[in-house]
Amino acid sequence: MNTLLLAITAFALVVLVALVLRPIQEEIEPKKEEDERISPLLRGINYLLSDEPDRALQEMVQVARLRSEAADVYMALGEMFRSRGEIGRAVRIHQNLLARPDLSQDIHLQAHVALAIDFQTGGLLDRALVQYQKALNIQSDHACALEASLRIREQSREWLLAEELLSRLERVRNISYGSHRAYLFAEVARQRFEQSDYEGAQADAARALELDVSCAPARIVEIDLALQQQDLDVAEAGIRTLWKQAREHFPLVIPSLLQHETFYQSRGINVLSELWLDGKDAELILAWVEALAQMRGVEEAQSLCDELSFIPHSLRQSLRLNAMLGKESDVHAGFARQWRKTAKNYVCEQCGVEVVEVRWQCPQCHSWGTLHPKAEEKV
Ligand SMILES: [Zn+2]
Known part of the structure; x- marks a missing residue:
């Protein structure tokens, strides 16, 4: 409900600016018409203040009707419907706006982004991507559109496309996302490993580790590759490095060691016992x-x-x-x-969300490498 209240307040402010604080543009309009426009707005604000968001929304719809030429009023109304969960209505408002021939480029851009957010909120990711792309065609360095598209590519496990967007975002913001990129390459490496493209997996795991030496999923792919190819020295070296660089995620490699009987019997037991005695x-x-x-x-x-x-x-x-x-x-x-x-075995250091299984990307705040194993149980 808080989001809705915020949206309605924002809407009321936009309309207030549009109706009340622009008297110069309105001078020629008759006073009576002006009153007709302002009274539903005032009623709306009243409902808002008395914590009746549904009735406030009804009044705001009335305001938009009386002020049909103002695109910003519609933008705000669309936002309100979305925050109420009425995605279909938000989509219709933004699509109608985009169909207008007289729209300024700025509102055009805003409407594409808003429509993309509508689709994304409703789970229609392909359609959201199309709208973000249209926004990027208008303004290629639109950071929000880039970031949202990146999120969708990550959600759809299209790691290389995600990496491309990350590079663009880096250029726009002039920030290096090296560790984030390492995790994307680790995911590519894992995908290639599962498709038996071992050379490709090796190259991408190495790329990830070059970017971030403590990127545990990339190290684990390297170890899996060595075990697969019966390269026992490389496997053992990888295991020891994982222990040094990413100890908290070390347990994740153990099932792989047990699956490779020759390695486990000849070296695995000794290495694991040694590491146990070490710490x-x-x-x-x-x-x-x-x-x-x-x-x-x-x-x-x-x-x-x-x-x-x-x-x-x-x-x-x-x-x-x-x-x-x-x-x-x-x-x-x-x-x-x-x-x-x-x-819940893992907790995110950024947002505090707790999850059962390991994930390299937080499902809530979308940060990479921020989920750590929980050592203690709250009683
Ligand atoms: Zn998080």
Whole structure:
């Protein structure tokens, strides 16, 4: 409701400017007509002040009707409908505006952007992109249109097109987005790896790591490639670098190590044990035990725990361990397993959103590399 109130207030202000503060243009119009225009506006503002946004909106529609030639009034009205969730009406208003032959270039640009936002809000991403492109045809350095198009390309996992837009945004804002670009190339590398284009994957992972040495998803692609090609030295070197450069995301590579039996038996166990002894990082051993329990069964997971004498030191660690190793008949283990399925394991340092599975881009604020594993559970 706050957005709606803001939109209506903005609308009222626009109309106030259009109707009241431009008396010179209006001099020749009869006073009676002027009163007819202002009274619904005043009623609208009154409704607004008495916290009745729906009735305020009705009055504002009346204002727009009486003032049909003013494009800015329609722009504001479109905004109001969108913030009310009435996307169809917002779209119609902006499309009607764009159909006008007498529109100034500035309003033309604003209307394309507004229509794009309508489509984007309604989930019609292709149509939104077309409108952003039309805005960019009018003003090629329109940062908002560039940024919104970038977001849509990322959402549609069109990473190379996203990278192109990021480059344009960099030039417009004169800021370097090196780390963001690294994550885009890491995504391209992962896509290529999944399509068995190993050379391409290697090149893009290297490009990402050149931009940001701590870009964990790119390092993980490199390790997966080395394991795939049975290049054990390179795989081991990659694992050690991941531990140094991006420790918090190290657990994500463990399932890959277990999938490559030769590597796991000949080097994996030793390297993981060494890293465990190095930092006694509970996240490492929990991820290891978890991967073992899932891929080889509970007994092997339990014996690893015993061998490395791991004892949980927090509620979160204890719940995770119990979810993995607890007996089927154990009620507490049952609760722990339920908790594990829905527990929010990652939190964004920018906006604070919490999510269950790892993501390299925050689903809420869209920043890259800002989601970190949660170490503790709030009680
Ligand atoms: Zn965020």
